[in-house]
Amino acid sequence: xxxxxxxxxxxxxxxxxxxxxxxxxxxxxxxxxxxxxxxxxxxxxxxxxxxxxxxxxxxxxxxxxxxxxxxxxxxxxxxxxxxxxxxxxxxxxxxxxxxxxxxxxxxxxxxxxxxxxxxxxxxxxxxxxxxxxxxxxxxxxxxxxxxxxxxxxxxxxxxxxxxxxxxxxxxxxxxxxxxxxxxxxxxxxxxxxxxxx
Numbered sequence: 001x002x003x004x005x006x007x008x009x010x011x012x013x014x015x016x017x018x019x020x021x022x023x024x025x026x027x028x029x030x031x032x033x034x035x036x037x038x039x040x041x042x043x044x045x046x047x048x049x050x051x052x053x054x055x056x057x058x059x060x061x062x063x064x065x066x067x068x069x070x071x072x073x074x075x076x077x078x079x080x081x082x083x084x085x086x087x088x089x090x091x092x093x094x095x096x097x098x099x100x101x102x103x104x105x106x107x108x109x110x111x112x113x114x115x116x117x118x119x120x121x122x123x124x125x126x127x128x129x130x131x132x133x134x135x136x137x138x139x140x141x142x143x144x145x146x147x148x149x150x151x152x153x154x155x156x157x158x159x160x161x162x163x164x165x166x167x168x169x170x171x172x173x174x175x176x177x178x179x180x181x182x183x184x185x186x187x188x189x190x191x192x193x194x195x196x197x
Contacts, residue, residue, distance in 0.1 A: 003065045004076055042091035042100065049087055050107045053114060056080070067121040074125070077118050078138060084111050085145050092152065092169045101159050104169075108153040115146045133195040137187045144183055148176045 059065075067074045088111065091104055119142045126135050155169035 003059050003063045046103045053110045068124045074121050105156040112149050133191045140183050
């Protein structure tokens with residue numbers, strides 16, 4: 001049994017198909033919600049994604065899926081990581097209640113675990129099969145996401161302990177955005193020069 005076949009066949013396809021229908025229903029029946037879409041997304045999707053990630057990690061362990069030697073699985077793993085990171089970044093701006101902050105903290109911790117697995121897999125692939133532009137781009141991206149996640153998670157932890165306000169997490173996100181831009185520029189403009197034929 002391939003985990004990605006099961007996941008995409010039974011969960012992802014139905015979930016992806018339901019998103020536009022649910023979104024259209026919400027917008028048509030509650031036009032005032034258009035202005036407050038991000039709190040709605042944060043409230044609905046944060047707990048769902050947290051549960052999905054926990055189930056996904058458990059399924060990986062249970063089925064013995066190997067992100068170290070399976071390139072396609074590692075790609076799916078990294079895309080999942082980027083999607084969850086985007087949800088965290090988007091949701092932090094809208095977290096008002098302590099319960100939402102706690103959910104975001106838990107999601108951040110689980111995402112750090114996912115990132116650690118993905119990062120170890122790409123380091124393994126580089127040590128085993130050498131450096132390529134794609135592997136270096138993924139390695140740099142994973143390091144950036146991990147660093148950003150650690151900063152945001154720390155700020156969320158402080159907000160939960162009431163030693164910091166939630167805007168500290170906002171600042172951790174905002175101050176880190178230029179690093180993503182710099183890495184994108186390096187991959188786009190310098191990698192062709194460094195790795196060109």
